[in-house]
Amino acid sequence: MKASNYLIVSLLAATTALSTSLASASIVQTNQASITSQTAFPLASAPGGTTNLISGMASVDSGFTSAGGSNTAALTDNTHGADSSLPAAAYDPDGTWTSTYTFDTTVNTAGYDLVQVDTFAGWTTARSDQKYELFYSTVSAPSTFISLGVFHNYLVEEGFGPSYPSASNTSTHTKLSSSGGAIVSNMKSLRFNVMVVDSSSISPNPETVFREWQAFGSPTPVPESATGGLLLIGMAAALRRRTRR
DSSP states (O other): OOOHHHHHHHHHHHHHTTTOOOOOOOOEEEEEESSTTOSOOOOOOOOOTTTTTTOOOOOESSSOOOOTTTTHHHHHHHSSSSOOOGGBBBBBTTEEEEEEEOOOOOSSSOOEEEHHHHHHHEESSSTTEEEEEEEETTTTTEEEEEEEEEEEEOOGGGGTTTTGOOOOOOEEEEEEESSSSSSSSEEEEEEEEEEEEEEGGGGSSOOOEEEEEEEEEEOOOOOOHHHHHOOOHHHHHHHHHHHHH
């Protein structure tokens, strides 16, 4: 192999190596619960430099059956909605469904950094216990969903004993953040897989009335190394042209 061709191959290999996605960070879960209000906890404020990526976004749902006018659009309308109003919430009588949010990466081609997720639930008769699995996909593999874990928030685990199911109004807030940096980078889609709560929750109703979901993040920066990689490709192309003369 000519030295010039060897250099071209090396440069292209280096460029490919520089495009590796960042690994996900450890997730920190913070739970809050109340037995005095259906909307005890205010919606979260965006951490510095981020926005709510799913604000006003429509999800692609699987297995969702509406009850009493409930709908998944209510999950991203930036409000808790009125007490005891199913049209202001998402509720499925069997307690399970999947909602997927896919982000436009036409401009932000590297995808998005996910920094924080907040989920709110609230209702009467203790339908505010939460349980769901969170998934994401990347721009490099948009159809492959990777689990970030199963998360739950049960009133009984937050200090409210066996008498809490008789409370007239209950609510919970679950916050997922990172131990450092973004939870994930290069995100293309975010998926919530809603689950029925475990019997350990002691809730008389294992289905959840979700009020609002928030997912804060920002565009994943294109690494300087990637910019350098483009420069290397240009250098390689120029070198190839010279060797052909």
